[in-house]
Amino acid sequence: MKIGFIGAGNMARAIIAGLLKAKAVAPADIIVHGGHAANYQPYAERIGATAAASNAAVVEQADWVVLAVAPPVGKPVLREVHEALAKHPRPLLSLLTGVDLKTLAAWADQPLPLVRVMPNLNVALNAGMTAYAANAAAQPVLPAVVALLNTLGESMALPEADFSTFVALAGSSPAFVYMFIDALSRAGVKYGLTKQVATKIAAQAVMGSGLMAAQSTESPMDLADQVASPGGTTVAGMLAMAAAGFMPAVVAGVDATIAKDRE
Numbered sequence: 030m031k032i033g034f035i036g037a038g039n040m041a042r043a044i045i046a047g048l049l050k051a052k053a054v055a056p057a058d059i060i061v062h063g064g065h066a067a068n069y070q071p072y073a074e075r076i077g078a079t080a081a082a083s084n085a086a087v088v089e090q091a092d093w094v095v096l097a098v099a100p101p102v103g104k105p106v107l108r109e110v111h112e113a114l115a116k117h118p119r120p121l122l123s124l125l126t127g128v129d130l131k132t133l134a135a136w137a138d139q140p141l142p143l144v145r146v147m148p149n150l151n152v153a154l155n156a157g158m159t160a161y162a163a164n165a166a167a168q169p170v171l172p173a174v175v176a177l178l179n180t181l182g183e184s185m186a187l188p189e190a191d192f193s194t195f196v197a198l199a200g201s202s203p204a205f206v207y208m209f210i211d212a213l214s215r216a217g218v219k220y221g222l223t224k225q226v227a228t229k230i231a232a233q234a235v236m237g238s239g240l241m242a243a244q245s246t247e248s249p250m251d252l253a254d255q256v257a258s259p260g261g262t263t264v265a266g267m268l269a270m271a272a273a274g275f276m277p278a279v280v281a282g283v284d285a286t287i288a289k290d291r292e
């Protein structure tokens with residue numbers, strides 16, 4: 030199975046890293062083309078992937094094509110590969126935020142199996158959270174696509190109406206979590222830890238808590254109650270964070286992310 034990537038930036042590279050770690054695809058069966066040869070060629074060489082000379086060549090050489098460019102670049106790129114896709118009607122997996130299947134079909138301007146895929150950068154460690162939605166033409170290939178996505182972490186079918194919310198909760202949220210880790214770590218620095226030590230402590234605590242929240246049948250607040258001993262340190266910290274607007278700050282961030290996705 031040859032997987033082609035139009036765009037070889039952060040998200041494409043994270044997916045490719047996850048696929049290679051899972052040994053789901055052989056390096057030479059990864060075909061990439063990007064905006065600038067100076068970026069994608071050395072990258073392809075480094076990982077043993079195939080650098081294609083053009084976006085059309087990606088379509089010609091790959092079995093499936095992943096559209097991994099910035100959303101505004103999607104339409105011109107699909108125009109550029111229109112002829113190649115007409116000759117080789119490959120399933121197209123789009124990572125573009127804010128671009129639904131209907132828009133994608135209009136841009137493709139020909140009947141194609143289309144899968145809208147919304148991953149997050151944690152796919153690089155096979156710990157991603159990915160949503161997908163597919164058109165009717167993609168249904169026969171969908172089980173194989175989902176099997177591939179599942180090598181990258183968890184995946185779920187999602188109604189397209191919920192994609193903006195998913196972007197905030199999974200696509201963008203690693204950045205929000207890094208902000209939290211940095212804030213926790215910085216507070217440790219305030220009390221004399223080095224940034225390196227403080228970040229290691231904060232990141233490991235967040236990782237364990239994420240694992241616990243993902244695996245437990247209890248709600249996050251039930252889990253928090255188990256941490257917060259009566260009259261103890263944790264409840265004092267939780268109340269101070271609540272008073273400083275922790276939850277409204279997080280929800281405001283999600284609101285802004287969703288609004289941007291829907292622009």
Ligand SMILES: NC(=O)C1=CN([C@@H]2O[C@H](COP(=O)(O)OP(=O)(O)OC[C@H]3O[C@@H](n4cnc5c(N)ncnc54)[C@H](OP(=O)(O)O)[C@@H]3O)[C@@H](O)[C@H]2O)C=CC1
Binds near residue numbers: 038063099100125
């Ligand atoms: N980053 C993330 O965490 C997530 C991103 N996404 C989505 O994934 C997509 C890619 O995002 P991301 O990887 O972060 O973006 P990047 O900016 O990191 O990568 C974009 C890639 O597109 C390439 N490119 C630009 N113009 C063209 C062109 N005409 N033909 C082919 N390739 C081109 C760029 O090449 P060059 O740099 O050489 O110009 C670069 O390799 C976006 O639509 C985004 O919404 C979805 C979920 C999460």
Ligand SMILES: O=C(O)[C@@H]1CCC=N1
Binds near residue numbers: 126196200201
């Ligand atoms: O910030 C962005 O627009 C992309 C989509 C989700 C994560 N990164």
